[in-house]
Amino acid sequence: MNDASILLVDDEQAILDMLETVLQKEGFTTISKVTSAEEALTACTNSRIDIIVLDVMLPGRSGIDVAPFLRQLTNAPILFLTARTSDFDKLTGFAVGGDDYITKPFNPLEVVARIRSQLRRYLSAQRGQHVVSHSVEESNSQSSKIYDYGRFQVNEEACELQVDGQAVTCPALVFQLLLFLCKHPNRIFGKGELYESVWGIDALKDDNTVMVHIHRIRERIEVDPSNPQFIINVRGLGYKLVQKNNKGIDAL
Known part of the structure; x- marks a missing residue:
């Protein structure tokens, strides 16, 4: 993991230098620093990036503005860094492709913890895709664990989501959350439980992250996301992924 490529994007040089120093002390060796949205796009175009720490309040195009364009170039996790603290700002960040959100001022070790958490899932997914792409036999073998819910299928080893027979792109943490629910059908999980199980950092849990x-x-698996048939919100308790039997009745 420590050889992962990290891109830091912030217009404050002091923050870039501080984060670089802390990351180097934690063993990370491949760190790029840029101060604008345009430079971030260039970095993602020219190099493999495994995670992006992205300031929201950049000069010119903001982090929120550039995130959708970064998402077109890479599936690497995007961790927003900002002084804005409202729920609306957080939801906006997630809506444009962000995977996590840290507010300033921050503890640098918290940033490192979140980077490690994101990288574990992203690099694990990348390794799965790499193995499958080089071994068609393995991807078709009985050892592949596929969760079939009729309209959609989740292939754990290939880290692939198919909906109505078509492959659907899925950011690493979105896929990991769906996979976790597929492994525990018809079981209700609170937001905190989901955060701890998938993100792996109980102390940093954020209900908005799970909700988004x-x-x-x-948006990927439901015919009508506003009227979900698979992932149901059980009021006051949490969420569950409904698995139906061959008669279309919810399985117990």
Whole structure:
């Protein structure tokens, strides 16, 4: 993991230097620093990037503005860094492709913890895709674990989501959350439980993060995301992924 390529994007040089120093002390060796949205786009175009730490308040195009364009270039996790603290700002960040959100002022070690958490899932997914792309036999073998829900299928080893027979792109944490729910059908999980199980950092849990990622899953697997049939919100308790039997009745 420590050889992962990290892109830091912030217009404050002091923050870039501080984060670089902390990351180097934690063993990371491949760190790029840029101060604008345009430079971030160039970096993602010219190099492999495994995670992006992106300031929201950049000169010119903001981090929110550039995130959708970065998402077109890479599926690497995007961790927003900003002084804005409102729920609306957080939801906006997730809606444009962000995977996590840290507010300033921050503890640098918290940033490192979140980077490690994101990288574990992203690099694990990348390794799965690499193995499958080089071994068609393996991807078609009985050892591949596929969760079939009729309209959609989740291939754990290939890290692939198919909806109505078509492959659908899925950011790493969106896929990991869907996979976790597929492994535990018809079981209700609170937002905190989902955050701890998928993100792996109980102390940093954020209900909005789970809510937005559930919405992003629904956009991919539901016929009508506003009237979900698979991922159901059980009022006051949490979410569950409904698995139906061959008669179309919810399985117990």
